[in-house]
Amino acid sequence: MISLALNGGSSRALNVLCLGCHSDDIEIGCGGTILRLAEQYPRSTFHWVVLSAIGVRKAEAQRAARMFVDSGNLRRLLLKGFRDGFMPFAGAEVKDVFEELKEKISPDVIFTHSRKDVHQDHRLVAELTWNTFRNHFILEYEIPKYDGDLGQPNVFVPLSAQTCRKKVRYIMKAFQSQHAKAWFRQETFLSMMRLRGMECNSPSDYAEAFYCRKLVL
Ligand SMILES: [Zn+2]
Secondary structure, three states: OOOOOOOOOOOOOOEEEEEEEEOOHHHHHHHHHHHHHHHHOOOOEEEEEEEEOOOHHHHHHHHHHHHHOOOOOEEEEEEOEOOOOOHHHHHHHHHHHHHHHHHHOOOOEEEEEOOOOOOHHHHHHHHHHHHHOOOOEEEEEOOOOOOOOOOOOOEEEEEOHHHHHHHHHHHHHHOHHHOOOOOOOHHHHHHHHHHHHHHOOOOOOEEEEEEOOOOOO
């Protein structure tokens, strides 16, 4: 189990696993924290896994991952072709992806979906994350959505306003296919970080927030 000191020495090389169901989930949920980690721990290694990245969404996922993490630090970019919305019905195949990952990496920190996310794909990936990685530090990120499932996260990562703007700029630039969706707006992403910043007294006013279900000190 890891002691992750965000304010600790920058010489440490973190091994980070980012899990997302769909292209843009990782970036929306924890993109600011990834930018901060990459800056603060420049020797870190990132493993980036998107389970449903098909066609233009695959190209967008590739582009975004490389915007958020320098190619030298991006050790693994795994883009799978599971159908959006149908992952629970392909559970065995999705679990196979996790089992293969487990054999190859043992991350210091894992970013994944929230177990209480109302999107069925998101929830499955959250469950498989816990089911697969049994001795790891897991942070569950949040994705705003029409259904409304935001809760009370208990881990906050303050982010500079500059980092937040960069996150939102990258998201809007990388995921052009999503611009037609009414919720996919700069204001949505900035508002989330502004509210979480308020809840943790962030000096910059902004933060991302996570659920930590288990922490070993
Ligand atoms: Zn998603």
